[in-house]
Amino acid sequence: MSLPDLQQHIAGQTHLLVAYSGGLDSTVLLHQLVCLRQQQPFSLRAIHIHHGLNPLAESWVAHCQQQCARWQVELEVVNVQVDGREKGIEAAAREARYRAFRQHIQPGEALLTAQHLDDQCETLLLALKRGSGPAGLAAMPDKMHAGAYVHLRPLLRQTRAQLELWAAEQQLSWIEDDSNQDTRYDRNFLRQQILPQLAARWPHFAQATARSAALCGEQEQLLDELLAESLHALIDKQGALAIQTLEPMSAVRRAALLRRWIAHHHGLMPSRDALSRIWQEVACSREDAEPRLQLGNFEVRRFRDRLYWLARHPSVRDQIIDWPVTASFLTLPAKIGRLERADKGTPVRAPQAGEAVSVRFQAQGKFHILGRAGSRPIKKIWQELGIPPWQRERTPLLFYGDRLIAAPGVFVTREGDPKQQPGWHICWQQEEQ
Known part of the structure; x- marks a missing residue:
C-alpha cells in the first residue's frame, strides 16, 4: 500500500489506536502510519495485548516498547486472561483482545488492525468450514462501527508478500511467533498447508475469495437496509x-x-x-x-x-450483607451498584435499637407493601410491579432483623413505613450494564 492509499483509508480520523502485536503485519502498519504522520499531523497510539500464552511473551513486550520508543509512539501494554475451555484458544484469545480494545480505546479514537488479503481468505475458508451464511462469508470489512468507535483494516487489499517487501525495503524488524507454525490450530493449518497449494494452482485465489466476501457483504448490507424498519418496530x-x-x-x-x-x-x-x-x-x-x-x-x-x-452474572441469591448503621453507604456484589443513605431516595423508618440492618436478594412469604390493599406473596408483588425474574434476582432487599423493609426504588413494606417520622432515605446507585 502506498502512503496516499493509507491516507485515504484513515480520512477524517485524527486519533488512531493501532493494535500492535510486534509481528510483521502490525509492524508494517504502524511504520506506515509513523511515516504518514510526518506529512500530516494526527494522534497515534499503539496497544499491545499480552495474552500470557507463550514463554517468549515478555520479550515481545520489550521489543514493542523499544520499537515504539524509537518511533515516538505511545504504547499501552494490556495483560489479559485467556480461557480456551469453552471455545478453544484461538477464539478465546481473539475475544480477550477485542474486549481489551473496547476497554482501553479513548473517546474519539479509531481502532486500526493489520489484517491483510491472505487473512481475509483464511477467514472466508474458516466460515465455510463452520457452515456460515452470507454474514459469516462476508468475512472482514475494511471499515465497521464497533459500538462507540470505528474499526479500520487498511491493509485488507495487500498480500503478505507485499507487506514483506515493504518491511525488507524499510529494514524493519519484527517478531516471529513460533505458535504460527502449529497446524493444530485451524488458521495455521490453512496458512501452512492449504493456501500455498491453492495459490500454486490458482495464483489469484485470494483476490477471488476477497471479491466473494465483498459480494456477500453487499447482500448482507442490502438485507440490513430492507429489514431495518421491521427491526426498529420490533x-x-x-x-x-x-x-x-x-x-x-x-x-x-x-x-x-x-x-x-x-x-x-x-x-x-x-x-x-x-x-x-x-x-x-x-x-x-x-x-x-x-x-x-x-x-x-x-x-x-x-x-x-x-x-x-x-x-450473565454470578448468582447473589444466597448472600446476606450486613450494613453497619454507622456506614453511610454499602457496596453491593456482582456489579449491582451500591446503596446510600442520602437526602433523597426511598423513605423508610430508621432501625430501632437491636435491629440489625442487612441486605439480601431473596425473601419468602407474604408482604403488605405501601399503596396496596392486603398482603401478597413476594412473587405476586414482583409480577404486579412488572419486574422481570432476572431483575428480581439482582434487586437489593433491605432487612431489619428478619423483617423485609424495602426494595429501594421499587417498594416499601408496611413494616418499613416511616409514618411521617424522620427516618432514612435509601438511594440505589446502579452500575451501568
Whole structure:
C-alpha cells in the first residue's frame, strides 16, 4: 500500500489506536502510519495485548516498547486472561483482545488492525468450514462501527508478500511467533498447508475469495437496509424483541430478524441450531415458564411476550450483607451498584435499637407493601410491579432483623413505613450494564 492509499483509508480520523502485536503485519502498519504522520499531523497510539500464552511473551513486550520508543509512539501494554475451555484458544484469545480494545480505546479514537488479503481468505475458508451464511462469508470489512468507535483494516487489499517487501525495503524488524507454525490450530493449518497449494494452482485465489466476501457483504448490507424498519418496530426502549409480531412471519424472515437483533446487541452470531433453539425453547415455551438459553457470556430470556438479550452474572441469591448503621453507604456484589443513605431516595423508618440492618436478594412469604390493599406473596408483588425474574434476582432487599423493609426504588413494606417520622432515605446507585 502506498502512503496516499493509507491516507485515504484513515480520512477524517485524527486519533488512531493501532493494535500492535510486534509481528510483521502490525509492524508494517504502524511504520506506515509513523511515516504518514510526518506529512500530516494526527494522534497515534499503539496497544499491545499480552495474552500470557507463550514463554517468549515478555520479550515481545520489550521489543514493542523499544520499537515504539524509537518511533515516538505511545504504547499501552494490556495483560489479559485467556480461557480456551469453552471455545478453544484461538477464539478465546481473539475475544480477550477485542474486549481489551473496547476497554482501553479513548473517546474519539479509531481502532486500526493489520489484517491483510491472505487473512481475509483464511477467514472466508474458516466460515465455510463452520457452515456460515452470507454474514459469516462476508468475512472482514475494511471499515465497521464497533459500538462507540470505528474499526479500520487498511491493509485488507495487500498480500503478505507485499507487506514483506515493504518491511525488507524499510529494514524493519519484527517478531516471529513460533505458535504460527502449529497446524493444530485451524488458521495455521490453512496458512501452512492449504493456501500455498491453492495459490500454486490458482495464483489469484485470494483476490477471488476477497471479491466473494465483498459480494456477500453487499447482500448482507442490502438485507440490513430492507429489514431495518421491521427491526426498529420490533424493538422497545430496553432492546427487547416483540414475540407476537414475529410469530406469523416465515421462518427465514424471522431468523434474519433474530440475527439482526443479536447484532444490535453486539452479540456473537449464533449457529443456525442456536437460532432455532432461541425461537423454539425460549420464545415458544409455555406461558408460565421462565426459559433461558445461554450463549457464551450472554443469555436470551423471555418476559411478557418479549425476548431479552442479557449479560450473565454470578448468582447473589444466597448472600446476606450486613450494613453497619454507622456506614453511610454499602457496596453491593456482582456489579449491582451500591446503596446510600442520602437526602433523597426511598423513605423508610430508621432501625430501632437491636435491629440489625442487612441486605439480601431473596425473601419468602407474604408482604403488605405501601399503596396496596392486603398482603401478597413476594412473587405476586414482583409480577404486579412488572419486574422481570432476572431483575428480581439482582434487586437489593433491605432487612431489619428478619423483617423485609424495602426494595429501594421499587417498594416499601408496611413494616418499613416511616409514618411521617424522620427516618432514612435509601438511594440505589446502579452500575451501568
